[in-house]
Each structure stands twice: as structure tokens, then as C-alpha cells.
Amino acid sequence: MSRGSDHVATADELQGELRDLLCLAVVGDHVRWVLTGDDTEVLVPWLTDAVAQWRDWADQVAKRLTTLGVAPDGRVRSLAADIPFNWVPDGWLHRDEARQLLSGRIASVVEWAQSRRSTATDVDIVRLFDTVCSGLEAQAASLPTD
Numbered sequence: 130m131s132r133g134s135d136h137v138a139t140a141d142e143l144q145g146e147l148r149d150l151l152c153l154a155v156v157g158d159h160v161r162w163v164l165t166g167d168d169t170e171v172l173v174p175w176l177t178d179a180v181a182q183w184r185d186w187a188d189q190v191a192k193r194l195t196t197l198g199v200a201p202d203g204r205v206r207s208l209a210a211d212i213p214f215n216w217v218p219d220g221w222l223h224r225d226e227a228r229q230l231l232s233g234r235i236a237s238v239v240e241w242a243q244s245r246r247s248t249a250t251d252v253d254i255v256r257l258f259d260t261v262c263s264g265l266e267a268q269a270a271s272l273p274t275d
Contacts, residue, residue, distance in 0.1 A: 138248070139197065139249065139250075139251060139254060140194060140197055140199040142245040142248065142249065142254075143190050143193055143194050143197075143199075143245075143254070144194065144199075144201070144202055145241070145245065146190050146241075146242060146245055146258070146261065147187055147190045147191055147194065147201055147202070147203060148202070148203070148207060148208055149238045149241060149242070150183045150184075150186050150187035150190065150238070150261070151183075151184075151187050151203050151208055152208050153179075153180075153183045153234065153235070153238060154180050154183040154184045154187065155208065156216075156217055156234070157176050157179055157180040157183065157231070158176075158180055159217065160176060160217065160222060160227045160230070160231065161173055161176040161177065161180070163220065163221050163222050163227075164221075164222055164223075164224060164227055165221040165222065165223060165224075166223050166224055168224050169224050171273040172224050172227065172228065172273050175271070175272065175273050176231075179268050182264060182268070186260070186261050186264065187203070189257060189260070190257065190261075191203065193253070193254060193257055216230065216234065217230055228272060228273070228274070231272060232269060232272055235265055235268060235269045235272070236269060238265060239262055239265045239266055239269065242258055242261050242262045242265065243258075243262055245258055246258030246259065246262060
């Protein structure tokens with residue numbers, strides 16, 4: 130693979146990661162807004178913190194893309210194209226249903242980030258994926274169960 134195609138592959142991987150993190154943030158806010166029931170007081174602050182972290186990681190990925198001379202694509206239509214159809218149902222969500230949805234999605238994003246990390250050759254990009262992977266894994270482990 131030539132240097133130019135390495136650059137394109139790296140940019141594509143980073144764009145995918147950017148979209149995954151932004152989708153998590155958008156959906157995380159939505160889930161926080163539609164939680165219902167008496168037992169949401171633990172999940173709401175967890176979501177508030179998680180969404181802030183997802184946005185921070187997305188910002189780091191976007192900065193890396195900019196450093197590569199690639200315009201980060203965080204447009205709504207780009208995100209919508211990547212969100213699986215109806216992975217979050219309409220209406221109110223009970224905390225347990227929300228937790229299950231978030232847990233599954235975080236696990237998927239971790240898996241995708243690990244795959245992207247395994248193909249990265251730039252040390253700084255590998256570190257960025259390490260940060261995202263370890264952070265998401267820690268979040269998944271801390272997702273409130275009570």
C-alpha cells in the first residue's frame with residue numbers, strides 16, 4: 130500500500146470513529162431525556178458524564194483528522210447514515226431497557242474501535258484509539274445496574 134492510500138485508510142478509520150462517538154453522544158442525550166420511572170437518578174448523571182466524554186473523544190478524533198488535512202465529517206446526515214435503523218425505540222425508555230441498549234451499543238463501538246486500532250500504523254493514532262477503547266470499556270463496566 131502506498132503512503133497516499135495509507136493516509137486515506139487512516140482518514141476513513143478516523144471518520145468512522147468520529148461518527149460512532151458522535152452517534153453515541155446524540156443518542157445518549159436522547160436516552161437521558163426519555164428515561165422514565167422512579168429509579169433513573171443514577172443513570173441520568175452517568176449519561177451526562179458519558180456524553181461529555183464521547184464528545185471530548187470525538188473532538189480529539191476531529192483534531193487528528195484536521196492534522197492529517199482531512200475535513201472531519203460530523204454532519205447530521207453522515208451520522209444518520211451510520212445509525213442502525215431504529216436501534217433506539219420511539220417514546221419513553223425504562224431504565225433497564227435504556228441500560229441494555231447503551232450496553233450493547235458501547236460494546237459494538239468498543240469492538241469497532243479495537244478493529245480500527247489494529248490496522249492503525251501511526252503511533253499517535255494508535256494512542257488515540259487506545260484512549261477511546263479503554264475509556265469506553267471503563268464506561269461499560271461502570272454503567273449503573275441498580
